[in-house]
Amino acid sequence: xxxxxxxxxxxxxxxxxxxxxxxxxxxxxxxxxxxxxxxxxxxxxxxxxxxxxxxxxxxxxxxxxxxxxxxxxxxxxxxxxxxxxxxxxxxxxxxxxxxxxxxxxxxxxxxxxxxxxxxxxxxxxxxxxxxxxxxxxxxxxxxxxxxxxxxxxxxxxx
Numbered sequence: 001x002x003x004x005x006x007x008x009x010x011x012x013x014x015x016x017x018x019x020x021x022x023x024x025x026x027x028x029x030x031x032x033x034x035x036x037x038x039x040x041x042x043x044x045x046x047x048x049x050x051x052x053x054x055x056x057x058x059x060x061x062x063x064x065x066x067x068x069x070x071x072x073x074x075x076x077x078x079x080x081x082x083x084x085x086x087x088x089x090x091x092x093x094x095x096x097x098x099x100x101x102x103x104x105x106x107x108x109x110x111x112x113x114x115x116x117x118x119x120x121x122x123x124x125x126x127x128x129x130x131x132x133x134x135x136x137x138x139x140x141x142x143x144x145x146x147x148x149x150x151x152x153x154x155x156x157x158x
Contacts (some may be wrong), residue, residue: 002087034058037065038085045085048097048128049057052089055100058085075138078150081118081142092116093145102154115145126156 023033034056035036041064049060065071071086075093083096093116096098096113118141125136143153 002037017048023034032057033064033088033090035061036087037063037068037071039068040064040066044120044128044131048085048091049087051127052087052094052100055104056089063096075116076145077118078144079118079142081120081150083118083120094118096120097122097128099127099139099154099156105144106153109111111146112149113146113153114143114148116143118142118144118150 031117032143036045036049038049038051046062053060065158068084068086072095073084074088075088075095077086077093077095081095085096087094090107091102091111092103092106092123094103095118097119098117106113106117119126119139120142121139123137123139124130126139130136138155140152140156142150144150
């Protein structure tokens with residue numbers, strides 16, 4: 001438990017440092033836990049962010065980050081689960097196009113399954129990737145963290 005708390009603290013501290021490097025204020029961003037980092041120019045990330053804002057009823061702080069690998073490392077995202085953006089939503093690390101309802105489910109569980117959720121890649125039909133697509137790909141939401149190997153949290157069909 002102490003090791004998990006230490007990792008969570010260090011991940012948050014890394015987020016604070018990265019937020020500070022972006023030139024934005026610290027008080028209302030990573031500390032509040034409602035922040036998304038994405039590669040410059042990625043529109044699907046902004047579409048996903050809009051879904052999160054609508055679902056949670058709160059403005060998402062968005063930071064363009066040219067060094068996304070650094071952000072992902074700071075938040076403990078496994079290499080095999082990486083996608084185009086990384087977010088911290090009420091202490092849940094959300095990697096890629098994770099459905100907001102799954103984020104809320106992990107929060108409500110008290111993080112029993114893990115501390116982060118990921119949708120690797122950019123599957124058509126996932127939140128933010130469903131605009132302009134005539135088909136949907138099946139995809140899985142993976143849970144990671146808490147000292148366990150990643151596992152399947154949810155599955156979505158075509």
